[in-house]
Amino acid sequence: MSRWIIRVFGAVFGVGMIHYAFITEHPSLGYYGLMILAVLGMLSGRVLLRLVFLGIGLFAFLNAIGHGEPAAGPYLLLTAPILFNLALMSLFGVTLLPGRTPLITHFSRFDRQQTAGPVIDRHTRMVTAMWVAYFSLIVTATVLLAVAGEFLAASWTVTVVSSSGSVILFLLEHLYRYFRKDVFRHASVFRTLRVIAHPDAWREMMRDV
Numbered sequence: 001m002s003r004w005i006i007r008v009f010g011a012v013f014g015v016g017m018i019h020y021a022f023i024t025e026h027p028s029l030g031y032y033g034l035m036i037l038a039v040l041g042m043l044s045g046r047v048l049l050r051l052v053f054l055g056i057g058l059f060a061f062l063n064a065i066g067h068g069e070p071a072a073g074p075y076l077l078l079t080a081p082i083l084f085n086l087a088l089m090s091l092f093g094v095t096l097l098p099g100r101t102p103l104i105t106h107f108s109r110f111d112r113q114q115t116a117g118p119v120i121d122r123h124t125r126m127v128t129a130m131w132v133a134y135f136s137l138i139v140t141a142t143v144l145l146a147v148a149g150e151f152l153a154a155s156w157t158v159t160v161v162s163s164s165g166s167v168i169l170f171l172l173e174h175l176y177r178y179f180r181k182d183v184f185r186h187a188s189v190f191r192t193l194r195v196i197a198h199p200d201a202w203r204e205m206m207r208d209v
Contacts, residue, residue, distance in 0.1 A: 011040060015080065078151070081158040
């Protein structure tokens with residue numbers, strides 16, 4: 001668990017450096033942030049995947065010290081947070097395919113204190129689809145802003161808006177559960193976070209996928 005905490009904070013710090021690079025107009029800071037993300041990727045996974053992250057890290061380092069194409073720099077820095085949001089979109093989206101258990105439904109069933117039933121399943125499927133739509137919107141808006149040359153706005157969208165909006169959506173959904181105690185008897189943000197952080201919940205989910 002401690003390794004996951006380190007990775008999460010490292011990822012937040014790396015993406016934060018990329019965003020700060022756009023604010024201060026110092027691209028080298030963003031490349032160092034990209035290097036941090038690459039190092040985190042090298043800590044686990046198959047050898048081929050680690051080699052890919054090694055290549056990304058070396059590429060970021062060369063750009064940080066001035067060896068790279070300046071015109072492509074903003075697009076390269078936005079790639080990491082865009083891919084992160086695409087990964088989240090895919091994580092939720094693949095569980096909506098036929099024969100799969102929607103991601104939120106899976107976590108709801110893993111929580112033994114949560115009420116089960118068709119109404120709960122319909123709600124959790126809808127919430128899973130909502131997250132897919134949300135991350136799709138973030139990625140689309142970021143790409144359109146980047147193509148238009150609005151790189152700072154794109155960075156705000158894919159980093160700050162994406163993360164803060166995720167927190168707001170998460171809390172609003174739990175607020176809805178709180179006022180629908182007739183359906184959701186045990187609505188608790190902290191218990192949901194404990195379920196999400198439980199390794200067994202993810203192992204079961206990956207077997208289902």
